[in-house]
Amino acid sequence: MKVHSLFVYPVKSLSGIEVTSFHTDDFGPVGDRRWMIVDDERRFVTQREHPELARVETQLDGDRVVINIPGEGEFGLTASNDELRVLVWRDWVKALAGLREASDALSRFCRKPVSLVFMPDSSFRRVDAGRVDEYRRVGFADGFPFLVTNTASLAELNTRLEVPVEMRRFRPNIVVEGADAWDEDHWQSLSIGNNRLSIVKPCSRCVMTTVDPSTGLKDAAVQPLRTLSRYRRTGEGVIFGQNAIHESPGLIRVGEPVTVNQSE
Structure with a gap:
């Protein structure tokens, strides 16, 4: 397994930027x-x-x-x-x-x-204390510093859609390749180079996945959320990807190997 692609989102809900690497700080990817x-x-x-x-x-x-x-x-x-x-x-x-x-x-x-x-450095927004015991911070992301997705899971979803969708719809920070579809459901932590990420919870998806990131229009003919809801609905919601926190600041690069600890 390795890092397929990386993204940062300097402004919440505006377009993201695909990058070849990013540094991490207390907030997560620097500037995210x-x-x-x-x-x-x-x-x-x-x-x-x-x-x-x-x-x-x-x-x-x-x-x-x-x-x-x-x-x-x-x-x-x-x-x-x-x-x-x-x-x-x-x-x-x-x-x-x-x-x-x-x-x-x-x-x-x-x-x-x-x-x-x-959000300046002097501001502190805590990640969900019900999920993370440590006193960890996050910027204006929905709840956690990282979203990790899997290229094989997107490929599997696209076999069920009449029109395939891009990973950009799911707004990940780290995209992993080389795993089987939905393997991420069982991950407990990831090691990427010298970086260790703990998987906190599955990411429940919303109507933003129905927005075409190129046009800013909702696609009536493309229904990733509806399709996911038929077989990826759990107590956490309709799931695609995993939210994560990191142990310490570091540097993550595209192409770096990824190793996984899995749950039983």
Whole structure:
């Protein structure tokens, strides 16, 4: 087994970036989901209600995040010194407001008032304490620093679909190849180079999997979520991929070997 591909998502719910390697820090992949979009009630905004956000591209210019908004142009994201509390799922978190130019352009694109916010190092959002005893942090990701998926599981799903889908729909950080389909259900931990990841829980999927990442439109003819629900529904929900946490900062590269500890 080895790492097939790697992705980072600088802004929650905007397009991801495929990379050949990434460093990890306390939050997870460096820079992953440190930015987020909120509405005028400071609640998080995602592709679930605004699928068109898939069309907003992200780039990295050194440590700086740049977004390209259709019809508006490119904007470098810069955090101000203005602190505010924002809501991501059930967590109210300290954040810094982004400068207004990018937020105003994104508001015009979404046709509603939205703002870009940044999670600074001084903010601490804890991963689900019901799943992880250690006092570990996460950025604006849904709940855990990593999502790991398996190319064979996608291939198996695609045999059941009239139109195959890309892995991009499932927004993983680490994609593994060389395992059998759905082997990830039994993984307890992964070693990738000098990095060790603990598998925390299966990832339950939502309507974002029905959004075409290239067009930002929901596909009526492509039904990965409905198809998965027929044979991948568990007490955790409709499952594709595994959420994970890491033991320490490191570097993960495409092509690195992956070894697995499995449950009984």
